[in-house]
Amino acid sequence: MTRDAVPAMAHAMSAAETEALAHLVDEALELLGREQLEPARATIAEAIAMAPEHAEVRTLQAELALLDEDPAGARVHLEAALAVDPELADAHHLLARLLEDAGEHAAMVEHDLRVLELDGRADRRHAIGTPQDLAFIEEEARRTLATLPGHLADRVEDVPVILEARPSADIVREGFDPRALGLFEGPTDFGRRANTGDTRPTRIVLFYANLLAMAPDDDELAEQVEVTVLHELGHFFGLDEDDVADLGLA
Template sequence: MSTRPRTDLDDELHELWAQYREALNFADAEAARRLLAQLTERLGEDDPDIRYERAAERWNAEGPAAALGPLDALLRDHPEHADAHHARALACGELGDQPGMIAHFLEVLKLDAAQDLAAPLDASAREEALAFITATAEEVLRELPERFLRELDNVPVVLEERPHEDIVRAGFDPRALGLFEGLEHGQQTTEFQLTAPTRIVLFTANLLADFPEPELLAEEIEITLLHEIGHFFGLDEDGVEALGLA
């Protein structure tokens, strides 16, 4: 279960949330409990994000089925809570409920897009962000071993804001950071090539939402791009690392 950063907090609360996320990332359970207690004292047990974190605790302790009740209660009271919809979709996926997963994924797509409209980047900040993603991706590609670069010569890396509704309806996570689609290296199917060109996609809105700090954003662009390149070569995670792509 993951969350997008809140933008409606004072500096002290923003810092507490940042420390809490960091404690979770480093699996520091004691620090996470202490920080969540401080956040709960400030925001109250009824705060939707506190309720979300309590659902996450249930998931971690007892599995995804245990989180369904708290997540459903949260969504009844706050149907616009995109993170809760995302967690509910992931829980549905874990429990084999494909229609439920897709329904909640579609809500995430709609709510995330609405949030972008409510708080858009200004033109200059957007241009700067896209230029940063482009430059970072180009640098990652330049540093690949020559043998991989030759094979990737006809595989474009393109930027899209977020996944298209059509692939979300097929079960694709609307908060995915990247996508490889088309033919893997060595495959030959002319008909498929005509309908689904081989390409790698970086989803800019998702990258920027999850990694607002430039250093972390650059790291994640590299991780995501190498991951999708690995898919092009038909590799699993171990294979990506073994061939020096990660």
């Protein structure tokens, strides 16, 4: 989950209270990201005590419910969060993942398209994707490809790595996660060598706005680019999602 800005409460909060709540939300997200669950629980408990019905606090409670294997409880929290703040992209995204697991495809797509719209707005507001950022991502992708063993490097030599801001609405409508970091398109290595007749161009797409949203600093961004490129190369070489996850490239 990423945080853009803590929205206004239904009741007035002082500037100091708003700042304190924002700090707690940020701290909880960081702890959850590092999988420090008990400190995260304690921080979220502080946030609940301060603003139990706040949309982002409700979304944090949904994260905890999922950790406790309570998807029904998580869904209640997320629906409550969106009732308070219908433009909270993180709540839409997490609810979409729950709907995906429940097999509710149409509802999932509805929320994912909302995520795509809201994230795009945030990109424009914060001018995401400076020339320096894009150059950094391109260089890290090249560096990753340069580390491949020779027999693999030869087979990906003509596979381009393309940068796009985020997935298109068309593929999100097909069920693709709007916050995915990358995408492999076209025939696999085997398909190309076997002349299967698939004429689509083979390419790897990196979604730079999603990568930048995931990475708080250059070191983390470099790591995310490397993992994403290797993940999509895994698909090129015929691995499915479970296979690449088993290699630590999820």
